[in-house]
Amino acid sequence: MESVLARAVTHALVGIEARAVEVEAHLQNGVPAFAIVGLPDKACQEAKERVRSGITSAELEWPLRRITVNLAPAGLRKEGSGYDLPIALAVLAASRQVPPERLAEHAAVGELGLDGRLRPVPGVIVAAEAARRAGLRRLLCPHESAPEAALAGIEPVPLRHLAEAGAYLRGRYEPEPVEPAVPPSRNGSGPDLAEVRGQERARRALEIAAAGRHNVLLAGPPGTGKTMLARRLPGILPPLTLDEALEVTRIHSVAGVLPPSRPLVDRPPFRAPHHTASAAAVVGGGPGPRPGEVSLAHRGVLLLDELPEFHRPVLEALRQPLEDGCVAIARVAGQASFPARFMLVGTMNMCPCGARGDPSLECRCSPQKLAAYSAKLSRALLDRFDLVVAMPRSQARELDAPPGEASGVVRARVEPAAEAVREAKPRLGREGRELLARAVDALPLSARGRARVLRAAATVAALAGAATIEPAHVAEALSYRPPPDLAT
């Protein structure tokens, strides 16, 4: 028997895009050996051992010949374990254990266990979309990833074991069709605003923020409910449209954080990285660029709890995504762009010791420490917060306050206002303009500060159902400007 060649099609992830990769398996006479070429990384290189054990465990035959697997295009770096299944299938096709022409009609992705079982890998939805665009009709994939693949409009072939793949390709096994993922019910998930008593001011600010997609900074002593409120913001945001949901799902899939039970992310995501997070973790990066927290929060909320405790480079790195709505990461190996259109919610104490704003405690921070604390937030970053809410601890008992409205009630007001802000943004009326001019003189208010107030005022008007921004709307928006001692 002379040399034989067979091919399988799979996809490599480049950022959140997929590039088609052809897996060629070549069998020659000679000393038995197995080599993988075509710029595989460590995980991909180790496919050798998994593939060999997997094929044996599936009670198929490991060809005792000289095997070379090439991943083309050879210049593109191949990362991860998703190449296991296509490599195994190409080897099986080259040794004629499965029909090569039938394999060529499918794309394949998945990791193999030593016992031949298939395990899910990140980015299946992206690979599935690329396969569909390339005109392939079916995707061989791990059973758990099948609902995710189905979202891409391709017919997934859900497999539990490599033996099933072999049987399917030989036409001896037909897996059960996959139900297209039904969006789970929209209510009942996430914490509800009804659980928060009092805090009328902060609740109102969150409502404005949700309607106009404004960034919010909550400042107050510990224990006033800043984090508790911030966690309830996604619950009052309008639900994602199907296109938005698919976009978010792609990012979450590539990052490997998609729960298999809920393949479609149809609610605004909520991310809250710890303040020790690195810049690469927050904005994305790594040798083969991976999406960071800002991209995982795309179309949702990024909470930076204890904002001034974050490393300065992390905070500065946020400015570009906040401005552009995407993160461009350049690496020697290639470039990737991740969408990152998120709402930023920051919380902070009013001083490093946390006592300021609490009438029962006395702040012992020196002026130098205070200055250093607020200097952590650069002017440029502070400018991105349209709404700044001071939350002093109440002298009265907050628990006596009546329970607040439920998230659903607030969302019912937010949704039409959000649409008004998008479609027919309220315009500044003459009286509103006069009030704003007076504020610029009296407060003082910078040009950027004026623009911030105007943005917030438009949303306040939209929430009130007005087509014109009236003085009352401007006045309310002015009350959310940052305090002068923060604006150093």
Add this chain to the structure above:
Amino acid sequence: MSYPVVSRGRTGYPPLLAELHDPPDRLYLRGGPASVLAEPSVAVVVARSCSSYGAQVAREISRELAAAGVVVVSGLARGIDGEAHRGALAAGGRTVAVLGCGIDRDYPRAHAHLAGRVAESGAVVSEYPPGVEPSPWRFPARNRIVAGLARATIVVEARERSGALITADFALELGREVFAVPGEITSSLSAGTNDLIRQGATPLLSADDVLGVLGLERPPPRPPADLSRDARALLGPLSELSRSLDELTRATGLDSARIAAALTELELGGLVAVADGVYRPTTGGRSLS
């Protein structure tokens, strides 16, 4: 660059300063003219660490004194201590900053811009020639000039043994009036000022107390602004107690949006001031309620 100098015994030397038992031989000036040093003036001193209450009172009192034509003297020290100067400048009034280092130094650096504005409106003065570095022992000496220049001294907030009390001691030695702003008896930031009151300092309740001592009158009050119903409704609860927006919501039954709008209206009218999310009426606001 040379700086104007006024020397002891020559014309232009502030007569009040000469009453010190060790008056400086010469005073270097930035800004000027030197005649500003001879005008009725009041020292406003705040401890370096002060509460938002102290900062607001310092700014507020200085603004009202400056509006009545009084020159506000203070030390341009670090932190929120610049509030006295800022208050006077906000009223378009005049203010004098006394440095504890060479006249050419901007110390603290953070106040370089403020020092420039002070020099434009009034003067920055120092007994030290250009080039002298700031050092801790020079600050008490600076305080004697602050007390010496002013007809009266107001201590806004001071802990026990605070540097601000040194200024008060100098003023007492000179037989000048000393005012202390009463503070909460539980606050250690006001321990020094409350103690001054126990020793006989006049408690300062409004700028009128000081103006009376100087024989000046406050400019006729602004005609009450054309206030909205909501804004009027807030002045009552605010006059009892400084309050956060949420507390006002519960006290008035109005919703948060309307209260925020009304508070901005009051703030722009100079009737209410806000610090750390807590709203307090200004003297003007109290007179209306």
